[in-house]
Amino acid sequence: MHLSGWRQAVILAGNDLWLTQQLTKILTQFAEKKENNLIDCQIAYCGEIGLKHAFPSLLIHSYHFKQSKNLLGQEFELAILDYRSPVKQQLILHLESLAILGATLKANGYLILLLPEWDKIENYSDQDSLRWNNATQPLVPLQFYQWFKKSLSPFLASTSIRLYQQHTKNEISLDFSSTRWQIPKFALKEQQHILQQLIQAKQDIYLLTAARGRGKSAVSGLLAEQLAQANITVYLTAPNRQAIKTLLKHCPQQPPIFLAPDQLRTEIDQTPAKFTQAWLIVDEAAMLPLEILLEFSQTFVHILFTTTVDGYEGTGKGFSLKLAQQLQRPSQRLQLNFPLRWQEHDPLEKWINQLLLLHTPQQSSTNTTDKEYFLPLTQGEFSQNSTVFQQLYSLLTIAHYRTTPLDLRRLLDAKDQYFYQLQSNQQLSGIIWGVTEGKLDLTLIEQIRTGYRQPAGNLLVQALCFQANLPLACQLKSLRISRIAITPNLQQRGSGSRLLQHFLTDISLQTDFDFISVSFGYQPRLANFWFKNGFQLVHLTHRQEASSGYYSTMAIYPLSKQGKRFCQQATRQFKRNFLLSDHHLITEICQQLKWQIRSLEWHLTTDDWQSLSDFALHHRTFNACYPALQRYLKQYPNPTLATQLSAFIRQKQYKKNALITLKQSVKADLLRKGKLFYITNSN
Incomplete structure (x- = not known):
């Protein structure tokens, strides 16, 4: 049954030639209706293949997946979501584009979804996995394929969503109605x-x-x-x-x-x-x-x-x-509560909500708690159990996190993940979600450290390598805590700390990680949670994140002997440089960690020479090099360079030309003072 004002989704599944033929028929039919002034003609296309034929009479807005956010604020009568890939035996399942197109489609509109052969989709790797899986090659997301087909099943059975396959004889028939839908x-x-x-x-x-x-x-x-x-x-x-x-x-x-x-x-x-x-x-x-x-x-x-x-x-x-x-x-x-862009109970909206778990029911809360149980949760346990998966996703969404379709993809199919749960009142009440990082190739690590490479994944250890001059972070094996979430009725009761402590104990006994890491926006209360649980501060960004207004804070918890030595090195180096950084949070951090602001170290170390060389010759940032520059000028005074440095700092925004000039001046001064040894050693 189809009501006026409902949008419709049509899935076309077949090879490229057949899909192109069917899409051409649909757009031709759409153009004829438009020419007879029977329908409006705003069309959106989102994909990487592009349309094979031109339709001069149609206004088609084409976007690559990366540009799909630009669709927001627009409205369309027809939307084409092309999940095909230019690479053979691959597709691109970009879920955010599905959610965005679904939100822009007007009443009585059509969403056309293009996919390869329906029965062979499990043989296709997904290029989109390169965004959420820490790997250089796309993987076959079997768990998501199952989830995708399962979510569609009731809608296909009721024909509220239609599937047309190449090998069937069904003729594609779309009713581009001229009926004007009135907002109730x-x-x-x-x-x-x-x-x-x-x-x-x-x-x-x-x-x-x-x-x-x-x-x-x-x-x-x-x-x-x-x-x-x-x-x-x-x-x-x-x-x-x-x-x-x-x-x-x-x-x-x-x-x-x-x-x-x-x-x-x-x-x-x-x-x-x-x-x-x-x-x-x-x-x-x-x-x-x-x-x-x-x-x-x-x-x-x-x-x-x-x-x-x-x-x-x-x-x-x-x-x-x-x-x-x-x-x-x-x-x-x-x-x-009531939609203005389409009729209430719209089947397309229902399907997208179910697929992306956008309306997952929240768990019942109670002020009384049963005994707490702490134990690992495997990817197989929740990917094969929709109830557990919905509990997990619901827990993440109510925890004030940016839980997105990308997280849903990562949860189901990404490799090298670790989950640890808190069970209370016979339901999932807390979760730690960890992602494996490190063990990178030494050549790649050097390219990261000098700023020439920034490969996908390994977010925190790359930051420590490049921004904090800690390449060992990329060599060791670590687990980054991506999320920690506690159900609201257990918050402020110590459940988060208990979950974290059980997690740290179990993972130290059962795995070979060298350290655990976490990154968060600095807030005194949040920082105190991590510090009191044994995490040690190793890096603080110099600038606030534009979206949040907070400084990104990185802390680690050592596990192995190597991890403990690295932690000592990282914390000692951070404190030594932070006290000379002129950071806006220097007073607050020193009070929280009970550091003496005046305990400054002015002698130059190997790390300082490395930082100076990387700034002069490579892409080390100014903020990362600033403490070493101060030590250098104190030991090797140069009034001209000191004046240039002061002028550069007074700029509200670091200008590219001024930065290049400063780098050249530092390089020239190092050469004049016979420090070429340190420069050539850094290449």
Whole structure:
């Protein structure tokens, strides 16, 4: 049964020639309808193959998968998702593009999905696996293929989604209806009701959540427009500027003032008074750290936090509850339920939600806890048990993480992963998700250290090698904790620390890892959690992450003898350089770790000479080399170079030409002082 306003999905499965023929027929039919003014003609194509034939009468917007985010804010009657690959016996299962296209398709629209032979798909490797699996060659994602077909099964049985295969005789028939679908009055009424509540502003802060296609961006834009007409200043911030296009369409005359999260924080610190009588709209607030949102909540007269409860970029599940619990001002939670872009109970939306686990039911919570059990969880256990997998994914999504379709792919099929669980009240209540890193080729390590290579994967050890001059990080075998999540009813009760301690004990006895690592945005409370559990600080980025406003912090926990020696080297080197780094957090870190700020080391070591050489000849960053430069100038004074260095530091942004000039000056000074030995040794 197909209702007016529902979108339809059609899967075409066959070889390239057959798929091209069928797609040409569909687009020809679409063009004929358009020429007779029977339908609108906005078409989106997303894929790497491209269309083989031109259709001059059709406006087709073509995007590669990397560009699919640019589709946000647009609407289409027909969307083509081409999962074929230019490489034989491969495909490209880019799930984010499916979620994005599904959100842009209008009522009565069609999604055409192109796949190789349905019965042979398990023989195809997936190029997309290079994004989420730490390998140089694509793998065959058998677990996801099973998950994909299983999710489609009930929709194919009810014919709400249709599958056409090359070897069958079924004639492809699509009804490009000219019937205009009207948005139900009750859906518009819901939107207007929420807009009026916001304009009346009886509360200081509002938290608006909605699934895609519900008009959340429209509400935000209309609110900004009406406030501006009343001479009220409105600011807008978001983790992704690309995604606010729809919002801005609804306030074309007087758009809000956009500031990126880190820029907004800086301006609030510098001139807080100019924001106290203004409104702030935070789009996709769940994608920002809670600490930043709480900072914003103390400044503006009114704030609207909005977030999508599901989508390609993550999930906002649990966001409103977490934020509302910590707000110190009157607040109200609002929710948009009815779709405005398509008819309610749309089968395409249902399928995408089931495939990507976007509406996974949350686990029941209770204030009483049964005995806690800590034990490993294998990939096979949850990949073959949909109930356990849904519990795991639900736990990740409610933990305020950027849980995305990429994580779903990684969970099911990526190699060299390690999972450790907390079971309580007969359900999964906590999880540690680890990813193996290290054991890289020595030639590659040298290329990473000097900045000439940045291969996929091995994120943390590569950062330590390049930014902290710790190549041994890439040689040793380590496990990076990618996620740690605890169900909300067990948080702040020590369950996270108990899970972590059991994990560390078990993994030290049963594996051959040299150390465990973790990376997180620096917040005193979060850092204290890791430090009190034995992790030691080895690196802190010099600049804040633009999306979060926090400094990326890296810490390690040694296991083997080699790991312990490496940890001693890394912590000693970090402290020695950090105290000379002029870092914004130097006072806070020294207080937390009980370091003496004045205990500076000025003698030059082999690591310093290596850092100077890599800066002069290769791609070592200025911030990584700055402590060594200070030591060098103290031991080998050069007023001209010192003046040049001071001028470079005073720049608000490091300019490329100025950096090149500084590197040349450092190289020339090293040569003049007879330090060529150290330079040639670094090549």
